[in-house]
Amino acid sequence: MKLATLKNGRRDGQLLVVSRDLRMAVAVPDIASTMQQVLEEWQAKHRALDEVYRALNAGIATGAFVLDVAQLAAPLPRAYQWADGSAYLVHSELVRKARGAELTPELWHDPLMYQGCGDSLLGARDDVALESTDWGIDLEGEVAVFTDDVPMGVSPQQAKGHIRLIALVNDVSLRGLVPAELAKGFGFFQSKPWTAFSPVAVTPDELGDAWDGQRVHLPLTVHVNEDLLGQPNAGVDMVFDFPQLIAHAAKTRPLGAGTIVGSGTVSNGDRSVGSACLAEKRALETVRDGKPGTPFLTFGDRMTIDMFDRNGNSVFGAISQRVVEYAPPLLA
Incomplete structure (x- = not known):
């Protein structure tokens, strides 16, 4: 699974699931809004994220869009x-x-x-x-x-x-x-x-x-x-x-x-x-x-x-x- 963070004007950005070839992405606010949330709740979140990842790689993920790397923050924009x-x-x-x-x-x-x-x-x-x-x-x-x-x-x-x-x-x-x-x-x-x-x-x-x-x-x-x-x-x-x-x-x-x-x-x-x-x-x-x-x-x-x-x-x-x-x- 590949994860990224989209710049959205907030310090922690918006979590994205990214395709294996790094070409497509999809936001998953119904699962997690930020990378920090995923890491804090890994056991509860990672399986659902992996399902989205598989759908994205298969070309059937709802809401997928072409990834612009220039719009990405660090995967974890700020770390404790x-x-x-x-x-x-x-x-x-x-x-x-x-x-x-x-x-x-x-x-x-x-x-x-x-x-x-x-x-x-x-x-x-x-x-x-x-x-x-x-x-x-x-x-x-x-x-x-x-x-x-x-x-x-x-x-x-x-x-x-x-x-x-x-x-x-x-x-x-x-x-x-x-x-x-x-x-x-x-x-x-x-x-x-x-x-x-x-x-x-x-x-x-x-x-x-x-x-x-x-x-x-x-x-x-x-x-x-x-x-x-x-x-x-x-x-x-x-x-x-x-x-x-x-x-x-x-x-x-x-x-x-x-x-x-x-x-x-x-x-x-x-x-x-x-x-x-x-x-x-x-x-x-x-x-x-x-x-x-x-x-x-x-x-x-x-x-x-x-x-x-x-x-x-x-x-x-x-x-x-x-x-x-x-x-x-x-x-x-």
Whole structure:
């Protein structure tokens, strides 16, 4: 099943069921009006939604219309919790190597995780508006899962049963602001602005054998403008799988329905597949040449993140966003 949210002038938008080929959609107000409602009432709602999905794919759904991806918000336009991990340690290892540091041993056993701004999540075609290119604007291609209510203290095996939806992520990062923030010893804040999501979120069964209950075993295709940045496989070199990340987040607190947990930048030890962020490419250049040659993003650049199944079909639809200059409000 594929679900999306249509922009309708309200913060939580209108829930849509979307066809497998991402061409058609239908609203289902008699079942649920928002994605948050679905996640809070999953057991009561998902079977009825799946019946609509089957009818939509068969071409017999009442009220179906042609989907305009540009009119979609993030599948969950605002989340009570957006927690992003760092599961691909080959990425962290490389970035640290470029600045002459090493991974500490505990990071191989206890995942890194930060809390991002979940109050406003970007749709797949929304511009990324920022004030300055001096901030080191970067994209990060990731995979994320949406949960229902997760009790505190769950095991990874138990956490697996709370994964309801999967989506792609562009976790925009401002690399120029990161060092000063981390030096304070209190984590990211200003360096992690709005995060964007794929047009649809899908139930795990949509991925077939590419989903093993823990990881998505498909390449993530990332472009900057017309240039391919990389196609790392999301199922390779993921040291901490999604159930482990959820269990980590829930160690000392329950997670409310609608929590989103991200994988961190998808990265493979096989560097021939490229990268899912510019910081990694710049780190490779630094290790090889002593300094980076690839610039960060500037105004007018476009970021595209997609994932294709083994038949070449887009699973989630593409995230495709421009970086634009933000004009702050005038002082009164």
